[in-house]
Amino acid sequence: MNIEPFDAAIVGGSYAGLSAGLQLARARRRLLVIDAGQRRNRFAASSHGFLGQDGRPPQHIAADAQAQLRAYPTVRWLDASVTEATRTEGGFELRTHQGDAFSATRLVLATGVVDQLPPIEGLAERWGRAVFHCPYCHGYELQQGRIGVLARSELSMHHALMLPDWGQVTLFLDEAFSPSEQQLRELDARGVAIERARVRRVVEHATVELEDGRRLPMDGLFTLSWTRSATPLAEQLGCAIDQGPMGEFVRTDAMKATTVPGVFACGDLARAAGNVALAVGDGALAGAAAHRSLLFPSG
CATH class of the missing domain: 3.50.50.60 (FAD/NAD(P)-binding domain)
Known part of the structure; x- marks a missing residue:
């Protein structure tokens, strides 16, 4: 089986994943974004507190951002769910529910969380x-x-x-x-x-x-909603998970790197609490850090 290679893959195409992707796309890196289409705030009629977008329907914000990201020629977008993530000698391999397989040198997890009411x-x-x-x-x-x-x-x-x-x-x-x-x-x-x-x-x-x-x-x-990761990918890869007052989240350092080299996490998946504005900022940092790690693997 031929496995299509990428410099970086992002799992999750909501606000954090889109923001991370924009940094990597603008660095002209070959990028794969896989998104299952389940934004956490899909139930809300409007989004507030995000500079320049206050009061807009969240699906419109996400759609505009997705269109802007997909306009970059090095970006491939795939509507799918990732069912398996494994470490390889050169990076990571991802498999989708459709049976497709991809490899990437760096991996950004932006899969979000599920609210338990x-x-x-x-x-x-x-x-x-x-x-x-x-x-x-x-x-x-x-x-x-x-x-x-x-x-x-x-x-x-x-x-x-x-x-x-x-x-x-x-x-x-x-x-x-x-x-x-x-x-x-x-x-x-x-x-x-x-x-x-x-x-x-x-x-x-x-x-x-x-x-x-x-x-x-x-x-x-x-x-209060208790939260859990929307997918088991972080656990599959061996990323450390912390327990916060309202649920679990992936442990990251100041540059959004997880405890697994080459894996970054951002957005609600990697915060004890968050919102759209924080997710966008998180994603921008994770995308830039993933790119930097490709340039300076030991730095």
Whole structure:
């Protein structure tokens, strides 16, 4: 079997992968980008907080960036899922679900993460529309209205204490944790209402229905999502994985290099938390670092 060779391959063609690819394409490197088409923010109607793109639909931002990257003559784009990544003497070999095989001297992982939400009825279908995780991304649009925080653990205190800058906050404890006396004083100082009844489900736009039958309408809800890597490729390659407060992420150094020589990681896959702007910056650094490593293998 002839395996098509590339200087670098990027797995994941969302914001981080596109940004990494632009650096390598502009360095005139032969580049392969393989993308499964599953952006993390595909559920959101608009993206916020990214300079120059504030308020645009995320699919439009990604489509424009993809068109710009694919215009470079050294770039090959493949719509596929990578099922296997292995180290070889000269770099790495990738295999797709379609059975295609490719080799690359350097590898950039930008596959993103999967959000695992609390098992509350009605929550998943409202994710990115009325249920969010990032106040900076979605808080402003709630127009200082009624904001609910669905607790998952004591970490939900972070949401509860931040979000009064964006609206009138109710913390739904849902038996996830019991605030200490100090935490109760902090919540009171921020004007946060506390609801201790169990949450039964979310209905209508963002109405929280409690086990005692009460319904509390909200303009938006925030909750923590646990995250896991969208693919097992980093583990297959032997990259070190760290556990953050909201899930796992690939360990990288300041230049986005993983613990496996020649493998770089960027975006939400390689951060404890992130957004579009951070993913783009991460990708730019990873792409430049991958190119630099081709020039100076021992540096």
